[in-house]
Amino acid sequence: MPRVLDGKVIAEQVRENLKDRIENLRSIGIQPKLVVVLVGDDAASASYVRSKQRMADKLGMAGDVRFLPVTVTQGELIREVEQLNADPTVDGILVQFPLPSHIDTEAVLAAVDPDKDVDGFHPYNVGRYATGSPVIWPCTTAGIYEILKRSDISIAGKTAVIVGRSQIVGWPTGQLLLTHNATVIQCHSKTEDLRKFTLQADILVVAVGQAGLIGADDVRSGATVIDVGINRVDGRLVGDVDFESVQEKAGAITPVPGGVGPLTVTMLMHNTIELATRRRGLEKWGR
Amino acid sequence: MPRVLDGKVIAEQVRENLKDRIENLRSIGIQPKLVVVLVGDDAASASYVRSKQRMADKLGMAGDVRFLPVTVTQGELIREVEQLNADPTVDGILVQFPLPSHIDTEAVLAAVDPDKDVDGFHPYNVGRYATGSPVIWPCTTAGIYEILKRSDISIAGKTAVIVGRSQIVGWPTGQLLLTHNATVIQCHSKTEDLRKFTLQADILVVAVGQAGLIGADDVRSGATVIDVGINRVDGRLVGDVDFESVQEKAGAITPVPGGVGPLTVTMLMHNTIELATRRRGLEKWGR
Structure with a gap:
């Protein structure tokens, strides 16, 4: 059985760290x-x-x-x-x-x-994705990074395949993984033979919004699968990945609900603290 | 024999169009x-x-x-x-x-x-690469697009592999091809098994600065190969691609010198005219 990456547990870990940072800031x-x-x-x-x-x-x-x-x-x-x-x-x-x-x-x-842009959507901040400058990553992308980092999944030199190129999730997530030295394959609605690419992924991020888009035959054995989709099917929330079949093959996988979702609001708080710290040039108090 | 894509001829075509645009602007x-x-x-x-x-x-x-x-x-x-x-x-x-x-x-x-940024390097403009807004593309990237467009090489749905992720060429070129609906594989110095990726390319762009990096065994038969490298070897200018061997296999290829190089200064003029037109809200005069 693969590891199921529990977003609630990871979000709680992130919040524990944020509490310390807030306390540091409040002390001054x-x-x-x-x-x-x-x-x-x-x-x-x-x-x-x-x-x-x-x-x-x-x-x-x-x-x-x-x-x-x-x-x-x-x-x-x-x-x-x-x-x-x-x-x-x-x-x-x-x-x-x-x-x-x-x-x-x-x-x-x-x-x-741009210095108060907690979502990381201002064009000036989007431009920073590419320049290696300190960045405010959009909350979902930032949450995906926390999941990988806190689950000891290495990124550098790995093949990361992103399905979906929305400005809110897919595209910035590809940029983040590139910044961390993955080789990035960016797929989208015009990609032909999607499976040819998803089968190469060490890390597969799916952010389309289409239930059942990715099945076991689309995933390399041992891959890490991050499912960003949230779809309502027969009154039940499901992701873009067929969790039941893919979990047999993946090395690690996020469930829906309870995977990426719980990180999003937490990373909004993280970004607010980052901005509060940077705007005042207070790096050491915000850590 | 493949088509050798002649940058001098294409740059001349672009300049003919620019002359018309400048005349329109001067007329007002x-x-x-x-x-x-x-x-x-x-x-x-x-x-x-x-x-x-x-x-x-x-x-x-x-x-x-x-x-x-x-x-x-x-x-x-x-x-x-x-x-x-x-x-x-x-x-x-x-x-x-x-x-x-x-x-x-x-x-x-x-x-x-940003409205006078003719190089397209201001973070605000870099951010626009991703948002589908009207963009000033860096000159070399803009030149690569002219070569593909004027050589009737289609981009949408193709697999584009970019080797190199510099802010000046490699990265923005990947973004441009993504905007035009290619599936983009962004490779770089930390990519493991580079050949595994280059062999998938319908369009291969190499922008590293390392003579002989790409040989015939790295290229799919029939691929379009765009060589951005400029290296001096034994007093001779060569690209990153071994032209002699790769031209036997590629469907189309840019030489060095005489490929991408001749476009660069011309696209600087193109960008200046774009900015002159947009800043005054004069689209129809600048076309």
């Missing part, structure tokens, strides 16, 4: 603060924002939510972001997606101060 | 202007800068060079860049590399207005 009078901007009253978004607030509270961070009506104009939303940019007590700004269709998401992302 | 009173900042008196850099000036002249563009002494401070250099940022007649700014060792190259790159 700094309380990292995350502000979420929520447009409209979508129930799922509101619930997700609440879970972020609860975790910030629990860790001893400061948190706030700005509620804006679904009718907010793009200019008003950007002005709200600019106020948060200018507020010296705010370390991380997160604009909750999705935004209403009358708002240009890219323009809003670009309005966030 | 705009002369695209490129300014090169040259620090020190390195002979090779000075010669390269002169060739850029000559080509700008020949195409009917405006050009200028700012000569700064090798003793210039980083602050002085950045102030020079900021003056060019503020000058409404300047469309493209190029800081010639290499810079003296007392200057932080990344800080200088980040000082260039």
Whole structure:
């Protein structure tokens, strides 16, 4: 049987480390603060924002939510972001997606101060993925890295195959693994003969959103399989990987739910602390 | 025998198109202007800068060079860049590399207005590689694209293998081919068993700087081989690919010299015109 990589246990390990860092910062009078901007009253978004607030509270961070009506104009939303940019007590700004269709998401992302961009989506920060500069990795990508690192799965020199190239997960995860010296094969919807590539993977990351996309015949024996997909099938949550069959073949695998998912909100807190530390040039207090 | 892809002929085709675009812009009173900042008196850099000036002249563009002494401070250099940022007649700014060792190259790159960043190296522009926004591609990468496009070599759905991940060529070229829907395998110095990957390439781009790195046994029959290397061996310029043996196997191949090289300065002019057009919102005049 392969190792099942338990995201809840790993997220708890990460939070233990974050508590220490927050304590260090508070000892010199700094309380990292995350502000979420929520447009409209979508129930799922509101619930997700609440879970972020609860975790910030629990860790001893400061948190706030700005509620804006679904009718907010793009200019008003950007002005709200600019106020948060200018507020010296705010370390991380997160604009909750999705935004209403009358708002240009890219323009809003670009309005966030790159030094407060807790999602790592500002073009300036995306550019840093490639330059080896200190980076804020998007939360899911950062969580995948924690899973690999804390499970002693080595990356350098390995073949990493990424299925999916979304800006939120697939693409930055390929960049992260490249930074850590994997040979990276980036696959996507236009890839022909996907299996030819997935069978080469020492580390296979699947982030498409299609239940059952990857089966046992698509996976090399002993590979590490990271399943980012979340799909609802017959009222049950499943990933993009057929867990039952693939777990017989993989060397290690993340389940859905309970794999990558539990890391995401935790890594948002991690990014907030990183930003709080870097913005003040306080590396040693934030470690 | 395979097709030898003649960079000089393709560069001439690109310049013919650029002349039309410049004429369109001049007809409404705009002369695209490129300014090169040259620090020190390195002979090779000075010669390269002169060739850029000559080509700008020949195409009917405006050009200028700012000569700064090798003793210039980083602050002085950045102030020079900021003056060019503020000058409404300047469309493209190029800081010639290499810079003296007392200057932080990344800080200088980040000082260039992204809207005048003719090299495409500003982190903000690098970030755009990934987002599908209109991009200024680094000149060599842009030249590789022209070679493929004008030689009717299709990219979508093909397997593109890039050897080398420099910020100047290897990495952005992988990103460009990904944007055009290739499945991209990014290899580098830490890649184990390089041949296993190069043999999968429909399009193989080699940008390492190591003569003879790629031989006939490393190339799939019929592949397109783009050789970006420039190495001096026994007083002769050669690429990273062993042209003599590989040309028997490849479907198409760029020679060195006379392949990618001739495109580079031409694509610098192309980028200047792109920036001149976009900055003024004049798409239709710049086409």
